[in-house]
Amino acid sequence: MSTNVQSIEELRDILLDLQRESADLRLKSSQGKLLIAAMESLLTVGGDADPFAVVFQSLQQVFEYAFSIALVEEGDRLRCIAADNHNCHDQNIPINSQLKKVLNGRVSAKLGINVDREQTHDSKEMIAHGQPALYLPIRVQQKRGVLVLVRSRAANGFNRDDISLAKRFSLVASHALAIRHHHQSADENSRLQELTEKLEYQAYYDQLTGLANRSLMQQRVDKALDARHTDNIFALAFIDVDKFKQINDYFGHSIGDRLLEQIAHRISGVIRPNDTLARISGDEFMLLVEPLQDKQGLAQVIERVTKVLDDTYIIEGHEIHASMSIGISICPDHGDDHETLRSNADNAMYRAKGSSKDIPVYFNTEMGQALTARMELESRLRRAIRDQSFICALQPKIDLNNGSIVGFEVLVRWRDEEGTIHPPGAFLAVATELGLLNEITEIVCAKAVEALFVLDPIFGDKVSMALNIGGAQANDHGFMRQLIANLMMAGCANRFVLELTEDAMVAATQFRSLVQPILMAADIRVSIDDFGTGYSCLSVLAQIEANELKIDRSFITGVHKNPTSQRILFAIENLAQTIGMSTVAEGVETREELEFLLQNTSIDQVQGFLFAKPMTAEELVKMSDDICPPDLQNLILEMRAKKVIKLSASRA
Amino acid sequence: MKISCSIADATTTTDTIAELKKQISKDSLHADAVFAFYGCQHDADHVQSFLHSQFPDAAIIGGSSNGGVMNGEKVWSAGSIGILSLDDADGNYGVASAEIGDNPADTAETVIHEALQNADSPGELPELVWVYQAPGNEEYVLEGIRRVVGDQCPVIGGSAADETVEGNWSQICSTNCFTNAVVIAVLFPSKGVSFAFQGGYEPSGISGRVTRIDGTTQGRAILEIDDEPAAHVYNRWIGNTISDKLETGGNILAQTTMTPFAIDRGQVNGIQQYLLIHPDSVGVNGELTTFANVEEGMHLHCMTGQKSKLIERAGRVTKQAVDQLDSDAIAGALVVYCAGCRIAVDERITEVPDHIQKPLGDAPFMGCFTFGEQGTVMGENVHGNLMVSAIVFGA
Secondary structure, eight states, X not given: OOSOOOOHHHHHHHHHHHHHHHHHHHHHHHHHHHHHHHHHHHHHSOTTSOHHHHHHHHHHHHOOOSEEEEEEEETTXXXXXXXXXXXXXXXXXXXXXXXXXXXXXXXXXEOSSOOTTOOOOOOTTTSOTTOOEEEEEEEETTEEEEEEEEOOTTSOOOOHHHHHHXXXXXXXXXXXXXXHHSOOOHHHHHHHHHHHHHHHHHHHBOTTTOOBOHHHHHHHHHHHHHHOOTTOEEEEEEEEETTXXXXXXXXXXXXXXXXXXXXXXXXXXXXXXXXXXEEEETTEEEEEEEEESSHHHHHHHHHHHHHHHHSOEEETTEEEOOOEEEEXXXXXXXXXXXXXXXXXXXXXXXXXXXXXXXXXXXXXXXXXXHHHHHHHHHHHHHHHHHHTOEEEEEEEEEETTTOOEEEEEEEEEEEOTTOOEEOGGGTHHHHHHTTOHHHHHXXXXXXXXXXXXXXXXXXXXXXXXXXXXXXXHHHOHHHHHHHHHHHHHTTOGGGEEEEEEHHHHHHOHHIIIIIHHHHHHHTOEEEEEEETSSOOOHHHHHHOOOSEEEEOGGGTTTGGGOHHHHHHHHHHHHHHHHTTOEEEEOOOOSHHHHHHHHHHOOOOEEOSTTTOOOBOHHHHHHTHHHHSOHHHHHHHHHHHHHHHHHHHHHHO | OEEEEEEEEOSSHHHHXXXXXXXXXXXXXXXXXXXXXXXXXXXXXXXXHHHHHHOTTSEEEEEEOTTOOEESSOBOOTTEEEEEXXXXXXXXXXXXXXXXXXXXXXXXXXXHHHHHHHTTOTTBOOSEEEEEEOTTOHHHHHHHHHHHHTTSSOEEEEEOOOSSSSSOOOXXXXXXXXXXXXXXXXXXXTTOEEEEEEEOOEEEEEEEEEEEEOGGGTTOEEEEETTEEHHHHHHHHTTSTTHHHHTTOEEOTTTTTTSOEEEEEEEETTEEEEEEEOEEEEOTTSXXXXXXXXXXXXXXXXXXXXXXXXXXHHHHHHHHHHHHOOSSSEEEEEEEEEHHHHHHHGXXXXXHHHHHHHHHTTOOEEEEEESSEEEEETTEEEEESSEEEEEEEEO
């Protein structure tokens, strides 16, 4: 896991993966324990005791079955050497094709059906047709054999999981039956002991680094949880090698493996003897820091780990700079079970990955809440779309030639179930990521069209509506075509302006080639929004058929007293004039700013709180006389008249 | 276990087969099982007889695929023919087929028994059942397969596709070629197999209940949702995208690929699982036909998709299958990618092979494009639409 979480979909995948891994781990761990218990029992069972019974005691804890039979190969037949039903002992059955495959090492399941077409039958005395059965290959000394677990007709058949499990038990069963008929020699005993140790090692240790594996880590965490006293704490640290895949791809897997070994070695060298370091998957390590008296002790361990991982790695002559992301959760503050602690450490690790590198991040409740809140926001947004709970807030645009209202910028607001109004910053980023932006834009566009019916009687039927469009939307040919069609069907396409930021313009190559011709045909104008803050690529500007350029508020705020803003403003104004675009100044909030613009520039339109904040169409109608009150109206008319005279004089 | 993928494309079936033959000879391929897919423009009889002559002892299964096939190299043209051959002397493979007939469930039951027999494994539970069939009766075919293997092993597969949903699809097996059949292969690979089956859509938050279906269409025509004509309700849900078809009726396959229906399949540890259903046409009376069966009372969710997610999903499904493989090495993979998703991602389909190849490393894969997908959801073998599945073989 070395990429950032991108979406709800990925979060779901990660949760599912974690749950699957966790279930798999629990299953394998319990199976491993049974396997080891069975092997240990075999080594300690008395010479006269029946080891077959030991193995079946283990098997019965895992498989449900009615009875079991052990068969061994004798010539072209199989002879029963052990069974729950003593009547089966010493009976023979012919070797059919299925049994042949099992003798060759395959675990096989017989379906619980009566198959008329079956050519080969098991012994009718032992396994009736229609009884589900599981066949495991075994070895009895030098002979091949088959262990059969049989279910009743009414029971469900064995499935693929049973088969997978049976493969693991097959070896144990072989050894049990090997000593069923022959006295254990010292050599054999030692070989079994070795096998047990090997199995135990494989079950609990990572083959590459020799560190604990995920199963052992889980056991240690469970043990730490059981042993924890009220005052004690312990911590789990999730350590992920950043961009390990790229390292592997670039230097090769062999060097990647050496890097993991070195990382394991370095961390092992600085942790305390009782701490446990595990490699839990490809490039992920987990550190259990336990016991701990206080968080200070934890910080010291983490600091040593961070420091030791910071140095460059030299492997086979290559200098490798590998950074790590470390996330930490503390018990009991961040959870009191393994899954929660692990998931929270994982979550914190993602935060570490997303922020400054090499700085460990401790989990906090906000992170957990953020995840829940995000899921909740998603479903609320989807409901909001269903219920069309978005409203248009309209901000007037004033013509600086005469003080009249010439249009409105459409800004979206979300009214939630409780009636709270949310600004775009609270939901647009998530909506974009969830792919909901198009639907929201369509709702807003439809509402803007409706608003014209309210506004026109007061402001006239020439006022325009400026709608903000994102870069991805502009590039989405299908969406734009639909949006344009909707406006044309509403009969007001020519009253709309689409505002795109300059960055969106640059990125939206399809917009320029596919969408703009349709926009022009529909008489929909295009405005470059927030100009001056983005890419400002002149060559791209030259390719865009935009009608209007909106100067970002950052150049307008305090422009009357900021010479740098003034110079930039003049440059932008000149540029717009050169390429034939009208200009709009955003964020005009004071009379001084307005006076400066009137006196020193030829900017065509302004918008800002000096005139009106964004409000609904109904509110605008009520406030229509206050948007550009007589004093501002007079100021505009007088200063623009003086400016015209001044310009004429200077030209003369 | 060794897997090879060979693909050729040319203008005519004869030329394509000649090219494919060169590749097979060059690689000296031996096969115990062969998965074969091709664009529907090809003469399926010719393809089948060629494959049978090349691999007389192999279990051959396949059929037509929308727009041809793909592998790690690229998405090939509609004129392509591709084979994925499995060389696995220690495994068992069997295939059988039959015309679907009047009782698809009975047919499927008979066919899977024959396939088990042909795999020399009568009455045994396969590792995996692979099914390729003509679209229209998938739920019944699964019912027949379930009578034999229950849900004890995965049943993965696809519904044969053409280019225009006009019934020009075909299915092939070792000995026959059909246009309306079910072909079933039972797989007992020697080195294990894993699979994954998922859709790439999220709920939009809009939903309704099916209140009337057309019983004569085996549940593939929804007459009403929430007591209103289904097409009108659906059109409203998806922002009037199919308004132009409400009066006249017609195919809406392309317009609805990003907004299919889905039904709940329950929850896994609190996470909702969905099965997708793709509406493909509108009737003049406001009914909607679908590529999967719908029942009265079902709660239908309107889903939404994104191109990028559908593209990446193929890689994620493959990775999930790889992660579950109980084997150290991968021999190869077979991927089923819904033709509807292909239409949805449009020209960006060319990005899909890279995503699939990444988790497979150097192992080969072949992908086909289908009009319906079968796979396992929450332990049950089901038929869905707009799904992606991957089966990965161990080496």
